[in-house]
Each structure stands twice: as structure tokens, then as C-alpha cells.
Amino acid sequence: MTKILATISRRTPRLKGVDMIRINGAFGHPSKYKKLLDAKYKGKPVILDIPGDRKKHRHLTVKDEELIDGAIDNGIDYIGVSYVETHWDVDIVRAYCNERPVKIIAKVETRKAINNLDSIIEAAxxxxxxxxxxxxxxxxxRVPAIxxxxxxxxxxxGKPVIIASQFLRSMLNSSSPTKAEVSDIDRGVSQGADYLMLSExxxxxxxxxxxxxxxxxxxNARKRRAQAVILAAGSARGLGGLTADRHQSLLDCGGQTILKHxxxxxxxxxxxxxxxIVVAGKGLEKMRKxxxxxxxxxxxxxxxxxTNMLASLWLAREKFGSNxxxxxxxxxxxxxxxxxxxxDKKDxxxxxxxxxxxxxxxxxxxxGDKVVLHPxxxxxxAPAHKSIPTxxxxxxxxxxxxxxxxxxxALLETMGSIINARQMGTYLLGAVExxxxxxxxxxxxxxxxxxxxDNDTLDDFKRTRKVVFPKIKKRYLHKR
Known part of the structure; x- marks a missing residue:
């Protein structure tokens, strides 16, 4: 889940609830922060920003080298490289570090960096x-789309990403955020950012x-919100010509599609x-429509x-929250x-x-109220759950x-093991087992x-249309 990266100065009070610390190399050598970091943020990962110049090609100055050496000598975990434009800018810093224990964060803040994004991500x-x-x-x-x-x-x-700048700028001098700032933070979390950064x-x-x-x-409010994933990628063979060009979720079950229901x-x-989230396969364009x-x-x-249900669920995993x-x-x-x-409060x-x-x-x-394995x-x-005697x-x-x-x-870890073992035909209930x-x-x-x-066969679908869906529809018709 998204974490908080906070920028500190030597006048910043001890901050509770932050996950990572940032110090700006433009305002002092890392050694000047060591005592403060050890006293207030021991155990927290720290990033040191090395300043740069937008108008000049990236090369390491004597000051840059002093900052990098100082960062490594003082146990800084990450070096943030400003105005990266190509992977070479990252490679130069990595070569100077010479396998010393520090990681490199490339700052994307130029048009050229966007054009070379994939190679920069690979290098950093x-x-x-x-x-x-x-x-x-x-x-x-253009910034929101980028x-x-x-x-x-x-x-x-598979690389971590930090979204930086201007999240709560109104709180420089105000005790409350604006509604736009709240929405901005929520959007960053929903996109799956690893860290949101506070600056000034x-x-x-x-x-x-x-x-x-x-x-x-x-x-945390975003984290508590429930998400849903609809698994609609099957081949739907049991419904004959009705699903020749679509998944059965797009069939009309009585005035609306199953998916709309x-x-x-x-x-x-x-x-x-x-x-x-809807995971689709067959009839993708119809699903888009x-x-x-x-x-x-x-x-x-x-x-x-x-593949089966579990593979579809695995493909959607990057969008999952925690509920x-x-x-x-x-x-x-x-x-x-x-x-x-x-x-239900159970996990x-x-x-x-x-x-x-x-x-x-x-x-x-x-x-009792728990799933158990058959003796x-x-x-x-296999699959065991379908082979259990009725x-x-x-x-x-x-x-x-x-x-x-x-x-x-636990589900994500189990799915990972199953997918890594190339057991692509596994059902969701197989992972549960x-x-x-x-x-x-x-x-x-x-x-x-x-x-x-369910609607696996023509008989199932007939029962849905004639019996089950009318019963559901009647129950809620007056509540619309």
C-alpha cells in the first residue's frame, strides 16, 4: 500500500507516521543530518537528493561526488538523481558508486526523460x-496523464515509484487541506504509487x-474502500452459439446483461x-463497448x-487495494x-x-464455519474440489x-506460487484449498x-431467465 515520504530540514520537528525520509543535498552535506536522523528516524529509509541543472547535461561535479560519498559514509539508503534524461545519467552515478551499498532513484522531470522512460526505469x-x-x-x-x-x-x-510535489501545499500555512488536494492524494493512491512525497x-x-x-x-480511507474484480475471461463453451463472440456475462438475463446486473x-x-475491475478475454471489443x-x-x-479463474485474478493484482x-x-x-x-469482518x-x-x-x-479439506x-x-464425493x-x-x-x-502469495509453477488451469477454490x-x-x-x-450451460441460463432473475428483480423492483 502507498507510503509517506517526508522531506525534512534541521528545523523540522520529529514527524510521526512517516515511512521514508528525504533530505535535500542543496541545503547541506549528509553528515550534518546524521545526528538528527539517528535520534529521530533510526531505522527509516532515507533518500538524499543530488541537485542538478535543467539546462546542463548531467555530469558529476566535485560537489556531487562529495554528496554521494557523504551519503554512503553516513548510511543513506537512496540517492535521488535530478534531471535525468537518459539511462546514461543513471549509469554515470552507478559507476561512481562502484557497487557501494546505495540505490539510485531517477527523478523524471523533463520532456526527454518521458521519451526515454523505459530505459531509465530499467537502469534505476x-x-x-x-x-x-x-x-x-x-x-x-499534461502532468496527470504522464x-x-x-x-x-x-x-x-517491478520498480518502486514516488510521486512528488504539491500534494498539500496549502498546509504550509493552513491547518486544513483543500478538497482538490484530498482528491489528488486519493488519485495517487488509486494509481498504485509506492510513495507520495511531502516537500516544503x-x-x-x-x-x-x-x-x-x-x-x-x-x-487509510482509500485503503479501507472495497474493490471488486469480476472474472469474465472464460471461453463460455457450454452455451453454444449464444457465446460465439462474447463472454456469457454479456448475455441478456432479463432486461439487462449479467454484467450490468x-x-x-x-x-x-x-x-x-x-x-x-473486469478481467475479459473472449469478445474483448464487445466488453469495451x-x-x-x-x-x-x-x-x-x-x-x-x-487458463482459468486464478490466472485472470493474477493479471489484475496490481490494481488491488486491501479489501x-x-x-x-x-x-x-x-x-x-x-x-x-x-x-463480514473476517479476512x-x-x-x-x-x-x-x-x-x-x-x-x-x-x-463449523470454516472451509476444511476433504479427508x-x-x-x-485434480481439481480436488470438483472431485469431492457429493x-x-x-x-x-x-x-x-x-x-x-x-x-x-495469503491469497496473493498462494497465487504467486501457483502461477510460478505454471499451473494455469487452477480455479480460485484451488487456491483457497x-x-x-x-x-x-x-x-x-x-x-x-x-x-x-451460475450460467455455465444452456439449462443454467434458461433457469436464470425464467426463474432466478425474475425472483431477484421482483424483490428489488420497488426499491429502485
Missing amino acids: DGIMIDREDLSNAIGLE QEVVVKRCQKH ETAIGKYAQKTVDVMRRII QLDNLTHCGILEEDI ELKDTMVHLVYNPWFET LIVVYGDIVFDRAILKDLLQ AVVVVEKKRPDEYEEKVCVC DYTNLP GDAFGEFIGLAKFSGRGLS RMVEQDIAVNILQTKGRPWN
């Missing part, structure tokens, strides 16, 4: 996008600690459109023919089930209908789940007779 250990200087180089109106590009490119390369606000501002507290509250349920229960007037994020699974709802793209369901799921919860399931369904064994789990043919199962997983906190961390195998608690939430249906 991380990127800082300095929006103030960048706006002078490319124009203020910010998003830089964050996405860094995520693609904490270095010389009148309300340094309050500025940190405000940023922390905004980040799911989006309505999610937004009605308080999940914002911009916090919803369906979502064109929304703020829903679309992720493409190009391997949809040969995730997972929805199979082929289900219709009573929104009251989703409401109960969102209110990993799967929704189950208690019944004697059919042989082909995703079956669950339960003890013969290790000997069952008489031994508690019920059927309906394709709706929640993962938050430790549950989400792995979690249970590692003694991670996965709880159940029962449907309690509330209507739902």
Missing part, C-alpha cells in the same frame, strides 16, 4: 516523478505533523465504479482459452448476499449454498468471495436460501 532502482518541474517542461495540463503512465510503466518493470509542507511548513496526519488519513449490485452496496460509459477498469487475459470482492462473471445473485459479505470468506451439490459443481467441505484431499483427482460436501461455492488484510496477503492446507482460516457465508445462479 526506482523512479521519482517531480510534478512541479515536470509541469514547467511539458505543461501543467503521472499515470509513469506509475504503470514502473509497475510493469514538512521541511518548512507551519503544520508539518498535521500534514503527515492528513495524508495518512486519506491513504453485477455492476448494479456492486455499486448499490457502496463499491464505486472506479474501484471495479459495454463498459465505455463507465469508470470500470478493464484488464485483458490474452490466454483465456488455456477485495471476487465475483465470477457468469453468476446472478441477490444483492443481500453481497451486503452480508461486505459486512477470507467464500459464499456457499448449503446443499447436496451436483458432481460437476465446485464443492466445499466445512467444519482424502491428497488422493483426489455426499461428503457441505455445499457449493457460488463464485463470490472476499479477501482482506492477511487473507488477501492451498490456503487451508497452510492453516490459513477461510470462513464461509451461507446464501440462506437467497436466490443466485
